[in-house]
Amino acid sequence: MKSLIPFFTLLFFVNGFSQTNLIDASTWSAGNGNVPGFFKHGTDAKNLRETDVDPFGQSNIVWKGLADGSTIQDGGFNTQYYVVDPSKDFRFTVWIKKINSNDGNTLFGFHALNTSETATSQQLDGTPQASPYFYWGDLPQLDEWYLLVGYAYGHGHTDLNHQGGIYDTSGVKVATLTDFKLSTTSHWLVHRAYLYNDPNASDQQFFYGPTLYEINGQEPTIQELINSGSSGSTLWAENNGNIHFDSGNVGIGISDPGTDKLAVNGNIRAKEVKVEITNWPDYVFEKDYKLPTLYEVEQHIKKKGHLINIPSASEINIGGVDLGEMNKLLLEKIEELTLYIIQQEKRIQKLESKK
Numbered sequence: 366m367k368s369l370i371p372f373f374t375l376l377f378f379v380n381g382f383s384q385t386n387l388i389d390a391s392t393w394s395a396g397n398g399n400v401p402g403f404f405k406h407g408t409d410a411k412n413l414r415e416t417d418v419d420p421f422g423q424s425n426i427v428w429k430g431l432a433d434g435s436t437i438q439d440g441g442f443n444t445q446y447y448v449v450d451p452s453k454d455f456r457f458t459v460w461i462k463k464i465n466s467n468d469g470n471t472l473f474g475f476h477a478l479n480t481s482e483t484a485t486s487q488q489l490d491g492t493p494q495a496s497p498y499f500y501w502g503d504l505p506q507l508d509e510w511y512l513l514v515g516y517a518y519g520h521g522h523t524d525l526n527h528q529g530g531i532y533d534t535s536g537v538k539v540a541t542l543t544d545f546k547l548s549t550t551s552h553w554l555v556h557r558a559y560l561y562n563d564p565n566a567s568d569q570q571f572f573y574g575p576t577l578y579e580i581n582g583q584e585p586t587i588q589e590l591i592n593s594g595s596s597g598s599t600l601w602a603e604n605n606g607n608i609h610f611d612s613g614n615v616g617i618g619i620s621d622p623g624t625d626k627l628a629v630n631g632n633i634r635a636k637e638v639k640v641e642i643t644n645w646p647d648y649v650f651e652k653d654y655k656l657p658t659l660y661e662v663e664q665h666i667k668k669k670g671h672l673i674n675i676p677s678a679s680e681i682n683i684g685g686v687d688l689g690e691m692n693k694l695l696l697e698k699i700e701e702l703t704l705y706i707i708q709q710e711k712r713i714q715k716l717e718s719k720k
Contacts, residue, residue, distance in 0.1 A: 384578060384579070384581070384583035384584050384585075386576045386577065386578060387447050387576075387577040387578070387579075388402070388444055388447075388556060388575050388576055388577045389402055390402075390403075390574060390575055393414050393426045393427075393428060394414060394426065395414055395415060395416065395426060396413075396414055397409045397410065397412050397413045397414065398412055400414070402444060402445045403428075403442045403443070403444055403445070404442060404443045404444075404445075405440070405441075405442060406430070406438070406439070406440065406441035406442055406443060406557070406559045407430070407433060407438035407439050407440050407441065407559075408433075408438060410431070411430060411431040411432075411433055411438065411439060411440040412428070412429075412430060412431075412440045412441070412442070413428075413429040413431065413440075414426050414427070414428055414429070415427065415429060417429070417571065419460075419510075419573050419574075420460045420462075420510035420512070420534055420573055420574070421534075421592070425573070427571050427572065427573045428440075428441075428442060428571070428572040428573070429569055429570070429571055429572075430442075430559065430560040430569070430570040430571075430572065431560075431566075431568075431569055432468070432469060432560060432563035432564070432565055432566050432567070432568040432569070432570075433563070433566070434563070434564060434565065434566030435564075437561060437562040439469060439559060439560040439561055439562070439563050439570075440559070440560055440570065441472070441557070441558050441559030441560055441561075441570070441572070442557065442558060442559075442572065442575075443476075443555055443556075443557045444555055444556040444557070444575070444577075445555070446478070446553040446554070446555055447553060447554045447555070447577060448552060448553060449547075449551070449552070449553070449554050449579070450519075450579075451477075451485075451519060451520050451547040451548065451549060451550070451551035451552070452519040452520060452521060453519050453579050453580070453581070454516065454517070454518045454519050454522065454579070454580040455516070455517045455518075455554060455577060455578065455579055455580060456514065456515070456516055456517075456576075456577070456578050456580055456584065457473075457475055457499065457514070457515045457516075457517065457556050457575075457576070457577055458512055458513065458514045458515075458574075458575065458576045458587075458590060459473060459512075459513055459556070459558050459572055459573070459574065459575040459576070460510050460511070460512050460513075460571075460572065460573040460574050461473065461504065461510070461511055461513055461558065461570060461571065461572055461573075462504075462508065462509060462510045462511070462570070462571040462573075463503075463504050463507055463508075463560075463568070463569075463570045463571075464507055464508050464568070464569050464570075464571075465507070465565065465567045465568045465569060466507070466565045466567070466568050467503045467507065468563050468564055468565040468568055469560055469561055469562050469563025469564065469565065469568060470501055470502055470503070470560075470561045470562060470563070471500065471501075471502065471503065471504055471558075471559075471560065471561075471570060472498055472500070472501050472557070472558065472559045472560075472561045473498065473499050473500040473501075473513045473515060473542075473557075473558045474496070474497050474498035474499055474500075474501075474515070474557050474558075475497060475499070475515070475517055475545075475554060475555055475556055475557060476496075476497075476553075476554070476555040476557065477497070477517060477545075477547050477548070477551040477553070477554055478551070478552060478553045478554075478555070479548075479550040479551065479552050479553075480550075480552050482553075484496070485547065485548040485550050485551040485552075486517065486545050486546070486547060486548070486551070487520075487545060487546050487547070487548055488545060488546075489518075489522070489524070489525045489527070489544060489545065489546055490525060491546075494545060497517075497543075497545045498543070499513065499514075499515030499516075499529050499542040499543055499544070499545075500513055500515070500529075500531070500540075500542045500543070501561075504531070505531065505533075505539050505540065509533065509534075510533075510534055510571075510573070511531050511532065511533060511534075511539070512531070512532040512533075512534075512587070512590060512591055513529075513530075513531055513532075513542065513558075514529050514530055514531075514532065514542065514587060515529040515542050515543075515544060515545075516528055516529050516544040516545075516580075517544070517545050517546060517547055517554065518544065518545070518546040518547070519546065519547060520546060520547050520548050520549045520551070522546045527541055527542065527543055527544045528544060529541065529542035529543065529544050530542055532587060532591060534591065535591075536587070536588055536591045554577065556575055556577050558572055558575065574590075576590065614626050614627070614628065615627050615628070616628045616629075616630075617629045617630070617631070618630035618631045638688070640688050640689035640692070641689065642689045642690075642692070642693050644693070645693065645696075646693055646694075646696050646697035646700055647700075649697055649700035649701055649704070650700065650704075656701060656704055656705075657673055657701070659705065661673075672698060674694055674697065675694055675698070676691075
């Protein structure tokens with residue numbers, strides 16, 4: 366017999382990162398032109414959002430910037446303004462792929478603005494930089510996805526080394542990009558990425574998954590963003606609004622979940638959990654069930670310190686509690702107690718009849 370015990374529904378969204386991306390690209394829907402949070406670079410006709418193959422080999426909505434062929438207004442986007450603390454460090458990323466030719470340029474940059482919308486970004490040595498680009502040029506190869514990473518450090522940053530880069534889908538850093546820093550009056554940040562000044566009208570540039578994270582130890586690592594390996598596939602897959610994980614185990618608050626599909630080092634709050642159980646203990650009421658005598662139960666408790674078939678405290682401390690198995694065993698004990706009560710009631714009735 367197979368039964369389901371309702372306790373509380375496990376209601377949580379599995380998110381690999383503990384910090385939220387400031388940029389919300391979930392607004393990308395099929396169409397062209399602007400969408401909430403993103404403003405087109407160029408005309409509506411040069412900015413398409415269509416289902417295509419993303420950097421992880423999955424079908425997803427990607428932003429396609431088309432070459433204009435005659436002006437510099439090729440496709441791409443600027444994000445909305447994001448209010449930031451200028452003393453903090455920030456990391457910008459976006460996946461980009463170019464097809465057809467190396468005409469024109471791939472641009473990846475940002476704006477840092479004060480409350481008067483005046484540029485406030487600086488080079489790492491403190492020189493003002495009105496229009497900062499982490500990268501301006503050609504991607505390493507055509508028809509290949511690359512993750513572009515740029516840093517805008519807080520105004521107190523003094524290191525002159527550049528950490529930004531271009532990464533291929535296997536996680537190899539194939540180029541170093543230019544980093545910048547903010548000034549004390551920086552108030553807003555804008556993420557931007559374009560195809561620029563491309564005379565070849567057949568060229569297309571694809572954009573996917575832009576991010577903007579404060580660097581505070583809670584942001585995903587570069588490898589987590591790449592999340593590929595030799596197969597180039599993501600760990601998580603999406604199907605009709607549901608996410609699923611086909612291999613491996615998940616740990617929350619724990620780096621090694623061991624053999625558990627889901628290991629949580631912390632509290633879980635939900636409304637219901639359904640545990641699948643086989644061999645529900647109605648067998649206690651079968652005629653051939655050997656009900657231990659109370660004497661046998663007593664002797665087992667004296668010797669073992671716990672009920673028959675129930676794990677000991679030391680076993681629970683080591684292995685934890687299997688909710689399904691424990692509820693089955695507890696019901697087994699309840700059913701045995703019911704039989705003992707019935708036996709006692711019969712004895713009482715016999716004694717009363719003798720009186």
